[in-house]
Amino acid sequence: xxLATLLVVLGPTFAQEGxxxxxxxxxxxxxxxxxxxxxxxxxxxxxFQIQLLETHIRFEVNGDSRKEVHTLVKINNILGAHQFxxxxxxxxxxxxxxxxxxxxxxxxNGGTSELLPSAVVDxxxxxxxxxxxxxxxxxxxxxxxxxxxxxTIEYRVITTTTKHPLAPDFWFEHTFDRSGQVLEEHYELxxxxxLLLNALQASASGPLSAPNxxxxxxxxxxxxxxxxxPATNRAxxxxxxxxxxxxxxxxxxxxxxxxQTASNASDVLPPDVVITTFSxxxxxxxxxxxxxxxxxxxxxxxxxxxxxxxxxxxxxxxLESIYDFVSQEITTVDLPLESSGYRARAPEEILAxxxxxxxxxxxxxxxxLHELKNSFDPLLVPITTSAxxxxxxxxxxxxxxxxxxxxxxxxILEPDLGVAPFGAVRGDIRGKSVLAVDEIMADWNDxxxxxxxxxxxxxxxxxxxxxxxxxSDGTLSAKVKYTLRGDNELLLxxxxxxxxxxxxxxxxxxxxxSDGFRGQVTSADVSDPMATKDPFTVEYEITQAxxxxxxxxxxxxxxxxxxxxxxDPPARQAAGEAVHTIELxxxxxxxxxxxxxxxxxxxxxAPAGTSVERDYAKFSSKYSTAENTLTAxxxxxxxxREIPGDRAMDYTAFVHAVQSDQAQMIxxxxxxxxxxxxKAGKSPTKQ
Numbered sequence: 032x033x034l035a036t037l038l039v040v041l042g043p044t045f046a047q048e049g050x051x052x053x054x055x056x057x058x059x060x061x062x063x064x065x066x067x068x069x070x071x072x073x074x075x076x077x078x079f080q081i082q083l084l085e086t087h088i089r090f091e092v093n094g095d096s097r098k099e100v101h102t103l104v105k106i107n108n109i110l111g112a113h114q115f116x117x118x119x120x121x122x123x124x125x126x127x128x129x130x131x132x133x134x135x136x137x138x139x140n141g142g143t144s145e146l147l148p149s150a151v152v153d154x155x156x157x158x159x160x161x162x163x164x165x166x167x168x169x170x171x172x173x174x175x176x177x178x179x180x181x182x183t184i185e186y187r188v189i190t191t192t193t194k195h196p197l198a199p200d201f202w203f204e205h206t207f208d209r210s211g212q213v214l215e216e217h218y219e220l221x222x223x224x225x226l227l228l229n230a231l232q233a234s235a236s237g238p239l240s241a242p243n244x245x246x247x248x249x250x251x252x253x254x255x256x257x258x259x260x261p262a263t264n265r266a267x268x269x270x271x272x273x274x275x276x277x278x279x280x281x282x283x284x285x286x287x288x289x290x291q292t293a294s295n296a297s298d299v300l301p302p303d304v305v306i307t308t309f310s311x312x313x314x315x316x317x318x319x320x321x322x323x324x325x326x327x328x329x330x331x332x333x334x335x336x337x338x339x340x341x342x343x344x345x346x347x348x349x350l351e352s353i354y355d356f357v358s359q360e361i362t363t364v365d366l367p368l369e370s371s372g373y374r375a376r377a378p379e380e381i382l383a384x385x386x387x388x389x390x391x392x393x394x395x396x397x398x399x400l401h402e403l404k405n406s407f408d409p410l411l412v413p414i415t416t417s418a419x420x421x422x423x424x425x426x427x428x429x430x431x432x433x434x435x436x437x438x439x440x441x442x443i444l445e446p447d448l449g450v451a452p453f454g455a456v457r458g459d460i461r462g463k464s465v466l467a468v469d470e471i472m473a474d475w476n477d478x479x480x481x482x483x484x485x486x487x488x489x490x491x492x493x494x495x496x497x498x499x500x501x502x503s504d505g506t507l508s509a510k511v512k513y514t515l516r517g518d519n520e521l522l523l524x525x526x527x528x529x530x531x532x533x534x535x536x537x538x539x540x541x542x543x544x545s546d547g548f549r550g551q552v553t554s555a556d557v558s559d560p561m562a563t564k565d566p567f568t569v570e571y572e573i574t575q576a577x578x579x580x581x582x583x584x585x586x587x588x589x590x591x592x593x594x595x596x597x598x599d600p601p602a603r604q605a606a607g608e609a610v611h612t613i614e615l616x617x618x619x620x621x622x623x624x625x626x627x628x629x630x631x632x633x634x635x636x637a638p639a640g641t642s643v644e645r646d647y648a649k650f651s652s653k654y655s656t657a658e659n660t661l662t663a664x665x666x667x668x669x670x671x672r673e674i675p676g677d678r679a680m681d682y683t684a685f686v687h688a689v690q691s692d693q694a695q696m697i698x699x700x701x702x703x704x705x706x707x708x709x710k711a712g713k714s715p716t717k718q
Contacts, residue, residue: 078111079104081213082183086205089221090306094198097191104184112178120188121156125167126196126372130189134173139181146173158365162386168370196322196372202307202424206300207260207280209287216282218304224266224274226252226308251310253422257303260285278304301417309423312466312479319425320468322374323394323409329379330402336382337402349403350437351453357396358446359561362386368411373425389447393433396446406436409468410443410483412460419464419480432456432465432483443483450524452563454488458518458617461485485672491517491617492566495546497591497625507550507578509591511543513569518617520567527569528560539571546593550575579699587696590654590663592623594693597667600683601676610676615647619669627661629699635661638695643688645681647671652692661697 085101106112122129134146152172159165175184195201207216256262260280268274309315337353344352361381366388373390378398381387387395393409400407411428413419418427433444445456462485469479492515499509515523526538539555555571579586598615629635637654644650652665667689674682 076107077212078108078114079106079212081105081208083215083217084208084213085217087219087221088203090201090203090223092199092223092226094195094201094308095191095193096201096203097189099190100188102184102186102188106178106180106182106184108180112180112182115175115178115184117172117174118186119170119172120190121168121170121370122190123167123370123372124169126192126194128191128193129171130191131171131173131186132189133185133187134175135185136175136178137183137185139179146175150174156366156370162364162384164376164380164384164386165364165366165371165388168366196374197318197425200308200318202305202309202426204302204305204424204426206302207282207285209285214283216280218280218282220262220278220304220306222252222276222306224268224276225271227254227276251308253307253310255305255422257301260303262304280304301415301421305422305424307422307424312419312423315423315425316466316468316479319373319411320409322372323390323397323468329377332379332382333398333402337399340399348437348453350400350405350435350442353399353403354396354444354446354453355563357392357399358444358449358451360385361392361395361446363392363447363449364388366390368428368431369426390431392446393431396433396435396444400435408434410434410465410481411468412463412465416463418466428466430460432460434467448521448525450528450560450563451521452488455521456483457521461487461617485617487517487617489516491619493517493519493619493621495593495621495623497623497627499591499625500628501578501630503581503630505577505579505581507575507591508572509548509574510570510572511548513542514566515568516566517619523557523569524560524563524567527557536571539569542569543571543573548573548591548593550578581701584700586699588699589696590665590693591625591627592663592665592693595621595623595650595665595667595689597686597689600686601679610679612676613674613679613682615669615671615673617669618672620666621668622666623664625661625663627663629659629661630701631659632701633659634700636698636700637661637663638692638697641688641692643685645685647674647682648685650685650689650692654697663697665692 081102081104083101083103086098088096088098090096104115106115118131118134120129120131131151134150135143136145137143150173152174154170154172155166156168156170159168173186178184203220205218207213207218256278260282262278262280264276264278266274266276309318336356340352340356341349362385364386368390371388371390375394376387376391378395381391381395397407397409410432412430412432413427414429415421415427421427430447433446435442435444442454443456444454445451445460448457451457461483464480464482467479467481494514496512497509499507501507513523523538523542527535530538535555535557536552540552543550543552550573553572553574555569557570558565558568560567579588598613601611601613635656637656640651640653642651648667648669648671650665650667652663654661654663656662
């Protein structure tokens with residue numbers, strides 16, 4: 032049971048974006064708000080059409096930049112009017128300014144109107160309203176009232192970045208629209224020619240690997256341009272000290288990316304243009320370490336807190352006590368890494384405030400471990416699996432972990448979730464390559480990239496007990512209890528932790544739905560999401576009226592057990608195609624049990640059990656009846672993480688055996704009806 036429905040609904044909990052620039056309106060509208068399908072005769076009209084998108088961005092040697100965006104948007108229907116009723120622009124006022132000098136509406140029925148500067152609202156990002164230390168993270172917005180079908184919006188937005196925390200280094204990337212929402216896109220990139228000492232050109236295979244010059248070659252510009260979108264380049268100025276290098280594009284009608292462009296379905300497609308002044312991953316790692324290092328912390332405040340934590344640790348691993356404090360008692364403020372310019376607050380300030388961004392939690396945890404004389408380093412988690420092969424830049428990373436060594440053990444910690452058991456990280460991160468942030472200046476392009484271990488600190492298991500009663504009017508009521516360890520445990524801990532108790536029934540309803548249970552959840556209770564040393568438990572009661580219709584002969588019902596999810600067998604391969612490994616996921620023991628009490632006088636015909644055993648997985652099921660009570664159990668134990676692709680036929684047979692068992696039905700016949708059928712010489716299993 033993979034809790035697919037629950038994951039779809041709650042998945043944004045883990046969403047993250049990165050980048051140096053604030054999100055301009057085109058990016059928010061065209062890529063985030065309405066990633067609409069291609070416009071074809073058979074598809075509905077797009078809610079809006081960006082007729083022209085012009086962008087000019089200029090970088091200086093010291094890392095400052097100015098970005099101006101001019102946009103013309105045609106509103107096609109009421110949905111488009113709703114989407115553009117408010118334009119929003121995220122920024123950090125500590126080093127950025129956003130100006131909106133023009134917002135003009137050309138009405139379909141004639142006439143134009145311009146919004147006054149008073150229509151612009153500047154406020155803290157909603158995520159930081161209750162947290163004064165992050166008030167520089169802001170949203171500038173414009174509300175546009177009365178938009179109608181056929182109206183056109185024209186606006187200009189200017190974003191200025193001055194003294195960014197990582198200056199004089201800077202980076203930038205852009206992907207041209209392929210959704211059909213932008214009819215024409217003009218782009219101009221203006222950089223100092225003195226920095227363009229190592230311009231990289233495109234290759235047919237995608238983004239070029241990062242260059243590897245000595246670290247002394249700082250603040251040089253490296254560039255990648257997709258061969259699909261070549262630039263027109265020109266140099267301006269004779270004096271090299273002030274000369275500029277300008278790349279420009281005029282883009283129309285780009286075709287959508289082919290599916291195989293991404294390494295997997297969830298990966299991020301490569302940008303068309305990338306520039307960066309980071310000469311290597313080691314240079315980026317070293318630069319970021321200056322922003323994330325706790326070395327300047329107030330030792331007295333940190334030592335006092337560490338002493339208090341260790342005094343209450345008893346015989347526990349002191350690292351675990353420190354982790355629990357940072358994870359559970361410091362409130363997480365959900366901000367992307369880029370929002371602060373990758374600059375962390377002082378550990379003593381974090382400690383005093385009682386709240387922290389994910390990055391600040393890592394810094395505080397590192398400061399406490401530093402006083403404990405522990406070895407540690409932050410680990411940056413990329414948003415794409417191709418990150419190590421791309422040009423080095425900070426916006427390739429969406430989250431951060433901490434690697435700590437205590438004694439002979441090495442732990443990977445994820446404190447920002449608040450409810451992750453010690454040493455456990457999300458399943459989508461395990462096995463992934465991450466970049467270590469190290470302050471030692473060494474050319475470690477290879478060794479800085481390391482893989483997060485696939486293993487969890489405990490065996491993964493899911494036990495589900497269903498105690499149900501079916502009454503004579505056909506109503507089913509059941510008590511369902513889950514006891515979990517592993518990836519689904521973490522998913523549910525986060526879901527319930529972030530949901531008010533009075534809405535727990537809604538989350539339990541999603542869980543029931545994902546496992547195939549129908550009906551109304553009448554109550555729900557869970558164990559403390561922060562009690563991470565023990566398995567997580569979820570209990571709910573569910574009722575379904577008219578579960579069976581006794582007038583039908585016979586009545587057939589499935590076993591009231593969650594469906595056990597199995598990775599799909601691989602598709603048939605074409606001749607000569609390479610054999611792909613079959614991924615089974617984290618080794619997992621799933622045990623499901625059902626007890627169903629039936630009305631007196633019910634005759635039950637239970638199916639036969641199944642037993643299938645392989646070296647990579649085992650499955651067994653049992654069904655039995657006694658005194659109007661039906662019991663059923665299914666158990667699957669995944670023993671391996673993957674198996675060779677040449678075993679596809681064997682794995683397909685295993686999946687078929689499990690699915691066939693789960694498809695078996697249980698036959699129920701009321702005793703009175705059975706007696707009547709016996710007199711008529713009919714079998715209770717025939718219509």
